[in-house]
Amino acid sequence: MSDAALELDGLTRRYGEREALSEVSLSLAGGHTLVVFGPNGAGKTTLLRVLATLLRPHAGSVRVLGRELPEESWAVRGRVGVLAHEPLLYRELTAFENLRLHARLHGVGAARVGELLEAVAMGARAHEPLRTLSRGMVQRVAVARCVLHDPELLLLDEPYSNLDPAAVELVARLIGGPGRPGEPGASGARTRVICSHDPSGGLAQADVVLGLLAGRPVLLADAEQVDPQEIAGLYR
Amino acid sequence: MSGVQELAPPPRSERPRDALAQTGLWRTVGALLRKELLVELRTLESVPGMSLFALSTFVVFHFALDRGSVEGDLAAGILWVTLLFAAILGVNRLFVTDAEQGGFDAFLLAPVDRSAMFIAKALTLLAYLALLELVAVPAFALLLLGSPLGPALPGLLATLALGDLGVAVIGTLVGALAVQTRARDLLGPLLALPLLVPIVIGGSRASSSLFEHAHRTGPAARWLLALGLYDLVFGLIAYAVFDFLLED
Numbered sequence: 001m002s003d004a005a006l007e008l009d010g011l012t013r014r015y016g017e018r019e020a021l022s023e024v025s026l027s028l029a030g031g032h033t034l035v036v037f038g039p040n041g042a043g044k045t046t047l048l049r050v051l052a053t054l055l056r057p058h059a060g061s062v063r064v065l066g067r068e069l070p071e072e073s074w075a076v077r078g079r080v081g082v083l084a085h086e087p088l089l090y091r092e093l094t095a096f097e098n099l100r101l102h103a104r105l106h107g108v109g110a111a112r113v114g115e116l117l118e119a120v121a122m123g124a125r126a127h128e129p130l131r132t133l134s135r136g137m138v139q140r141v142a143v144a145r146c147v148l149h150d151p152e153l154l155l156l157d158e159p160y161s162n163l164d165p166a167a168v169e170l171v172a173r174l175i176g177g178p179g180r181p182g183e184p185g186a187s188g189a190r191t192r193v194i195c196s197h198d199p200s201g202g203l204a205q206a207d208v209v210l211g212l213l214a215g216r217p218v219l220l221a222d223a224e225q226v227d228p229q230e231i232a233g234l235y236r
Numbered sequence: 237m238s239g240v241q242e243l244a245p246p247p248r249s250e251r252p253r254d255a256l257a258q259t260g261l262w263r264t265v266g267a268l269l270r271k272e273l274l275v276e277l278r279t280l281e282s283v284p285g286m287s288l289f290a291l292s293t294f295v296v297f298h299f300a301l302d303r304g305s306v307e308g309d310l311a312a313g314i315l316w317v318t319l320l321f322a323a324i325l326g327v328n329r330l331f332v333t334d335a336e337q338g339g340f341d342a343f344l345l346a347p348v349d350r351s352a353m354f355i356a357k358a359l360t361l362l363a364y365l366a367l368l369e370l371v372a373v374p375a376f377a378l379l380l381l382g383s384p385l386g387p388a389l390p391g392l393l394a395t396l397a398l399g400d401l402g403v404a405v406i407g408t409l410v411g412a413l414a415v416q417t418r419a420r421d422l423l424g425p426l427l428a429l430p431l432l433v434p435i436v437i438g439g440s441r442a443s444s445s446l447f448e449h450a451h452r453t454g455p456a457a458r459w460l461l462a463l464g465l466y467d468l469v470f471g472l473i474a475y476a477v478f479d480f481l482l483e484d
Binding site: 052053054055056074077078080082084086087088089090091092093097101102104105106107129145 | 263264266267268270271274275278279333337338339341342343344345346347348483484
């Protein structure tokens with residue numbers, strides 16, 4: 001039995017005729033961090049959505065946490081925490097109401113909602129509608145939502161966007177972050193896949209680096225073997 | 237370094253691997269329904285619009301027909317067609333918040349029975365229709381019947397309940413389908429109207445006798461039965477296919 005948390009072999013995903021991901025193959029051990037680099041439209045978000053079971057692969061095989069996708073998606077849902085570009089929160093509900101809804105969907109007790117809101121310093125604004133909060137505050141609530149059910153795998157799409165340095169420090173305690181390479185999650189070593197545009201910051205957190213260009217993997221290596229200049233080259 | 241304490245993980249019994257068993261269907265439906273009603277209460281995007289549409293339509297009919305009162309088939313037709321178009325407004329809005337604010341993705345990531353969303357949305361639409369009729373039926377009686385409904389009310393409520401159930405089921409199905417497309421505002425009504433026409437026919441036929449001034453009788457039983465069967469068939473179809481509508 002493999003101890004890999006992620007195993008991709010020839011993963012291909014299309015939107016119509018266009019291949020958003022083409023022949024992506026990699027393996028990531030449990031507790032390790034994969035950082036994905038690439039310019040806009042390179043396929044980073046599509047990769048996260050496939051791993052999250054939100055998109056079906058069109059070719060190749062995908063195993064997440066030991067389960068084959070899409071056949072065993074049901075066994076992966078609830079074990080994955082997703083932090084996307086969109087916060088996946090309702091603007092008219094308060095931070096507390098949003099997290100309470102997610103807690104109910106994931107079978108998590110209400111006490112953890114309050115704890116997490118305090119952990120991201122949103123306790124004082126917990127009962128205000130999200131539409132009245134700044135983008136940084138909403139991002140902090142989204143991070144709390146992402147780890148609410150203590151997932152084994154975190155899928156993070158530019159997790160520190162809109163956050164000031166103090167907020168980065170706060171959320172890094174929950175999802176790991178710059179200056180905290182490989183830090184385990186609250187309940188042990190979490191596997192992470194992070195999409196990043198920051199070569200040095202992303203590299204500092206990575207165990208494995210994947211570079212994508214137009215959906216194709218052009219760089220796949222252990223982080224210590226990667227020069228930041230190689231990553232910067234993806235954006236030229 | 238901030239002063240925030242490290243969080244302990246949630247207790248073992250609350251971990252996601254156990255959540256599917258813990259988070260029962262009706263508990264999930266309750267959570268989603270509460271969310272739907274809270275969002276509507278704060279945005280007032282659906283029910284006020286539906287009610288105003290129905291009121292405006294009755295006013296237009298009142299002046300356009302230019303008669304003291306209507307009865308029988310004509311009265312039933314006006315009521316059901318107006319309710320149908322008002323319901324379409326609600327159907328079009330039913331999934332918009334979820335699609336625009338990531339609610340679909342959040343729901344799909346949770347280890348819950350996906351039928352919960354269908355049931356919660358259908359109950360939401362049912363609640364909207366009940367609120368709509370709370371406003372629309374008295375206005376209809378005042379503006380077009382010219383007299384209180386009186387003894388016809390229980391029969392009308394039974395007919396409306398069966399009609400609403402069908403509209404809620406079909407509307408939820410169509411709303412989920414249309415919201416995934418770019419032309420959802422157009423596609424929703426185009427898909428819904430043909431499927432809802434049998435409900436309008438059944439509802440009108442069942443209730444026309446309730447609006448007779450001279451020989452008022454109860455609702456036509458065979459049309460009530462037809463409405464009930466139509467609701468049942470579409471309820472089963474919706475239950476069977478709704479999961480697939482949410483899939484990629």
